[in-house]
Amino acid sequence: MGTTLINGQWSDPGGHRDVRNPADGSVVGWVGYGGRAEATAAADAAAAAFPAWADTPARARADILSRAADLIRDRAEQIGPLLAKEAGKRLPEGIGELKFSAEYFQWFAEEARRPAGSVHPNEAGDRRHLSIRRPAGVVASLTPWNFPCSIQARKLAPALAAGCTVVARVSDKAPLAATEMIRCLQDAGLPPGVLNLVHGPAAEVTDAYLAHPAVRVVSFTGSTEVGRSIMAKASERVVRPLLELGGNAPFIVFEDADLDAAVEGAMLAKFRNTGQSCIGANRFLVHADVQQEFAGKLAAAVNAMSLGDGTADPVPDLGPCIDEARVRAVRSLVDEALAAGAKKITKDFALPGAAFAEPAILVDVPAHAGLAREEVFGPAAGIFSFRTEAEALALANSTEMGLAAYFYTRDQSRVWRIAEHLDNGIVGINNALPSVAFAPMGGTKQSGLGREGAAAGLEEFEEVRYLALGV
Numbered sequence: 367m368g369t370t371l372i373n374g375q376w377s378d379p380g381g382h383r384d385v386r387n388p389a390d391g392s393v394v395g396w397v398g399y400g401g402r403a404e405a406t407a408a409a410d411a412a413a414a415a416f417p418a419w420a421d422t423p424a425r426a427r428a429d430i431l432s433r434a435a436d437l438i439r440d441r442a443e444q445i446g447p448l449l450a451k452e453a454g455k456r457l458p459e460g461i462g463e464l465k466f467s468a469e470y471f472q473w474f475a476e477e478a479r480r481p482a483g484s485v486h487p488n489e490a491g492d493r494r495h496l497s498i499r500r501p502a503g504v505v506a507s508l509t510p511w512n513f514p515c516s517i518q519a520r521k522l523a524p525a526l527a528a529g530c531t532v533v534a535r536v537s538d539k540a541p542l543a544a545t546e547m548i549r550c551l552q553d554a555g556l557p558p559g560v561l562n563l564v565h566g567p568a569a570e571v572t573d574a575y576l577a578h579p580a581v582r583v584v585s586f587t588g589s590t591e592v593g594r595s596i597m598a599k600a601s602e603r604v605v606r607p608l609l610e611l612g613g614n615a616p617f618i619v620f621e622d623a624d625l626d627a628a629v630e631g632a633m634l635a636k637f638r639n640t641g642q643s644c645i646g647a648n649r650f651l652v653h654a655d656v657q658q659e660f661a662g663k664l665a666a667a668v669n670a671m672s673l674g675d676g677t678a679d680p681v682p683d684l685g686p687c688i689d690e691a692r693v694r695a696v697r698s699l700v701d702e703a704l705a706a707g708a709k710k711i712t713k714d715f716a717l718p719g720a721a722f723a724e725p726a727i728l729v730d731v732p733a734h735a736g737l738a739r740e741e742v743f744g745p746a747a748g749i750f751s752f753r754t755e756a757e758a759l760a761l762a763n764s765t766e767m768g769l770a771a772y773f774y775t776r777d778q779s780r781v782w783r784i785a786e787h788l789d790n791g792i793v794g795i796n797n798a799l800p801s802v803a804f805a806p807m808g809g810t811k812q813s814g815l816g817r818e819g820a821a822a823g824l825e826e827f828e829e830v831r832y833l834a835l836g837v
């Protein structure tokens with residue numbers, strides 16, 4: 367059926383690149399693997415398709431996106447297992463990610479039909495002043511492996527709704543399900559060239575996209591390191607950078623928190639997607655008066671976890687990491703903290719394979735340790751204590767990242783004091799899973815630029831055009 371989409375045609379140019387299941391190394395599938403030539407052809411196709419798509423009535427664009435949402439939901443039980451295998455996800459999380467992806471296409475199908483523009487107060491008798499919103503142009507949509515479908519969806523949906531055309535590239539580590547999701551969009555009736563997908567070497571394909579004169583916006587999700595390089599490349603042609611980058615979420619538990627709710631939230635925020643989530647809880651900051659009780663409850667919950675292939679029956683609590691390199695990175699942070707005097711309060715797990723990282727909670731982690739300062743991006747974390755709100759905020763805001771943060775308290779006045787002074791783009795309050803299509807999500811500081819979701823997410827793909835109308 368082809369895995370590369372250029373100008374409405376599916377093909378498999380270049381060589382084949384196998385995709386393996388991290389749980390057992392088995393081949394899950396493959397993608398055709400192109401390069402610069404395919405990327406340039408895709409951008410040419412997107413450029414050629416842009417004028418007609420930009421002028422397509424909003425209702426017509428909305429109907430295609432709505433049909434795409436229906437197709438993704440209809441095929442979720444078929445694509446979900448593919449996603450679970452290639453990305454090492456638990457099967458319910460794989461199927462759930464497809465359904466979450468459909469929400470973006472549904473929401474932006476509706477948003478596409480909302481008014482777009484303003485009439486400005488008239489201060490000159492011979493003119494009327496208004497502004498309209500027009501699609502920005504061709505968008506380069508570049509995404510990581512950890513949520514390969516939903517993260518593409520939160521770019522494709524608003525870009526297409528706005529009237530932009532798109533050249534996409536997804537991570538080589540998990541390209542299969544995202545390709546099938548894009549197939550749903552094409553099957554929903556997107557005209558040729560409106561959406562294009564090329565698999566190939568990351569820098570080669572991305573550079574070719576960003577060098578194309580028709581590309582006006584680059585929407586990238588991934589590490590801060592790569593995001594910086596893409597922002598630099600985009601600056602060469604003044605391409606608008608939308609960047610969703612690394613995280614380092616503090617998870618704060620105040621002394622008045624419902625501890626059982628906090629532990630339940632901690633388990634979700636830490637171990638969802640085996641901890642490989644940009645908004646995952648990275649550090650537990652717990653008030654000294656409740657630290658021992660919280661730590662004991664959390665350790666007990668972790669110790670009860672089962673590990674295994676996410677497509678097994680019964681479904682395990684934790685799947686593998688994306689690859690052995692990720693396991694080594696997590697283990698290195700844990701081992702460094704232990705060597706510096708930290709103590710592990712969770713049990714030793716038997717690991718079912720080389721791509722499985724041990725779930726681990728540590729206490730007495732020194733402030734200089736990587737576990738206290740870096741994005742773990744895996745199933746481990748340290749618990750740190752504080753005594754005052756000021757200390758909690760200082761600890762929470764002490765890293766260069768500002769994506770997500772969480773806190774648990776029952777004091778409504780404290781909710782506002784803390785929420786207004788956390789330097790993060792996303793704050794979960796007595797809630798450990800804030801992600802929705804209808805709210806603006808993104809980060810501060812080195813976690814990125816721009817927002818995805820909500821009306822703000824649509825505006826990122828539009829240009830405001832001011833009209834001074836002589837009368």
Ligand SMILES: NC(=O)c1ccc[n+]([C@@H]2O[C@H](COP(=O)([O-])OP(=O)(O)OC[C@H]3O[C@@H](n4cnc5c(N)ncnc54)[C@H](O)[C@@H]3O)[C@@H](O)[C@H]2O)c1
Pocket residue numbers: 508509510511512513517535536537538568569572587588589590592593595596609610611612613643644741743769809813814
């Ligand atoms: N803010 C968010 O919404 C969000 C969401 C998911 C992941 N992330 C972040 O992404 C990271 C994990 O994902 P990852 O390992 O795929 O990130 P990554 O930065 O290594 O890769 C992201 C994408 O960029 C590509 N890429 C890699 N090097 C490149 C280069 N030199 N030029 C062009 N493209 C390149 C990759 O193939 C992939 O498709 C973590 O830091 C995580 O926090 C952020």
Ligand SMILES: O=C[C@H](O)CS(=O)(=O)O
Pocket residue numbers: 512513516517642643644645801
């Ligand atoms: O990894 C980051 C993702 O954006 C997490 S979520 O899909 O927004 O929950």
